[in-house]
Amino acid sequence: MSSRIREQLLSFFLERQDDFLSGEEISEHLQCSRTAIWKQIEELRKEGYQIEARPKRGYRLIYRPDRVAPEELKPHLSTDRFGQQIRYRQKMSSTQLLAHEWAREEAVEGSLVITEEQVQGRGRLGRTWVSPPHSGIWMSLILRPPIPLIQAPQLTLLTSVALTRALRQETGLEIRIKWPNDLLIHGRKVCGILTETRGEQDQVQYVVLGMGINVNVTASCWPKELKETATSLAIEGNTTYHRPKLIAKILEELEGLYDAYLAHGFEPIRILWEEYAGMLGRQIRTLTPEGPVKGTAVGLDRSGALLIQRGDQVSPVFSAEIDC
Known part of the structure; x- marks a missing residue:
């Protein structure tokens, strides 16, 4: 529940990034108590977010850390x-x-x-x-x-x-x-x-x-x-x-x-x-379980195997390391 409120709170801050949001406005928008909002603002601050608070105006997000939360x-x-x-x-x-x-x-x-x-x-x-x-x-x-x-x-x-x-x-x-x-x-x-x-x-x-x-x-x-x-x-x-x-x-x-x-x-x-693909038409060396194979990468077959041409022969490679 707390993580959901935090996600919604941050989303609301981002929607209204230039505005001060009052505690009452946030509470009505998120349908939760002002105490719950205050707790989540403190959690965001611990994560590195800078949230400005002003009497009679409310809260405003002024800095976001680089996170993938x-x-x-x-x-x-x-x-x-x-x-x-x-x-x-x-x-x-x-x-x-x-x-x-x-x-x-x-x-x-x-x-x-x-x-x-x-x-x-x-x-x-x-x-x-x-x-x-x-x-x-x-x-x-x-x-x-x-x-x-x-x-x-x-x-x-x-x-x-x-x-x-x-x-x-x-x-x-x-x-x-x-x-x-x-x-x-x-x-x-x-x-x-x-x-x-x-x-x-x-x-x-x-x-x-x-x-x-x-x-x-x-x-x-x-x-x-x-x-x-x-x-x-x-x-x-x-x-x-x-x-x-x-x-x-x-x-x-x-x-x-x-x-x-x-x-x-x-x-x-x-x-x-x-x-x-950046390797098609180029000479490559593949290290297969059966040993090294040299040839030209020409594409994929219908299963996804790499097709290697050596002379007139085209062979699929299913598992290998490529040494271009």
């Missing part, structure tokens, strides 16, 4: 399901771990776990994902698609398309997809996707879709070994970005493409992926 995110949301249920922590080990726990508790599809800082962020193949505080988007989305397990990898490709579309629209940056789960700007990684699936009898039970996006991260935040390979939206765009607005756009794109995928299959996603 529900009260900051929900005013921007336009989705039906994605992000409507949120578990937020200022700091956690990994959004993936909490999302799995929530999914096992029967969280509804579209439930979102999000944090300001991960101390044990996870990437693909057990790698560590560096997640500096208050600078990126570190979140995991729970999906329950009615699809066979064999099709689950297509959700990674769908997510890469949704993220590319959303971030391009919001930043104007030339973001490209690297198969199977990275987004790049000028060849440097700005985003990674981690898709983890649980299933029974060849059907998907749930999917935890993890996304790590370097938004306002500075180069000084990364260890030495990442500074040549990683980048951020802020570095490339030479400006900072409002993270809640980016998240809302990402969830909007994800929900739209996900619903289209369930209705029409993978083919529309495949076409969009090839439009945004």
Whole structure:
């Protein structure tokens, strides 16, 4: 109840950002007591919000910290399901771990776990994902698609398309997809996707879709070994970005493409992926479980496998590391 009042209170402050709001006006708008309002104003102040109070005039919001808490995110949301249920922590080990726990508790599809800082962020193949505080988007989305397990990898490709579309629209940056789960700007990684699936009898039970996006991260935040390979939206765009607005756009794109995928299959996603891919027509080296394979990346097949051309032969690669 208190979190709902806080979300509505902040939303009201944002709607009337230049005005003083009296306690009576806020109480009538939120349908709660003035004592409850005072308590939530004190909680917002503890989170770093500066709220001016003047006798006979009321309260006015004069400063907002950079946060991705529900009260900051929900005013921007336009989705039906994605992000409507949120578990937020200022700091956690990994959004993936909490999302799995929530999914096992029967969280509804579209439930979102999000944090300001991960101390044990996870990437693909057990790698560590560096997640500096208050600078990126570190979140995991729970999906329950009615699809066979064999099709689950297509959700990674769908997510890469949704993220590319959303971030391009919001930043104007030339973001490209690297198969199977990275987004790049000028060849440097700005985003990674981690898709983890649980299933029974060849059907998907749930999917935890993890996304790590370097938004306002500075180069000084990364260890030495990442500074040549990683980048951020802020570095490339030479400006900072409002993270809640980016998240809302990402969830909007994800929900739209996900619903289209369930209705029409993978083919529309495949076409969009090839439009945004930055590796097609280039010579690449893939490190497959059977050994290295060199050739030209020419597209995706209808299942989502990467098609590699060597001479006159075109072969699908289902699982590999790409060394462009």
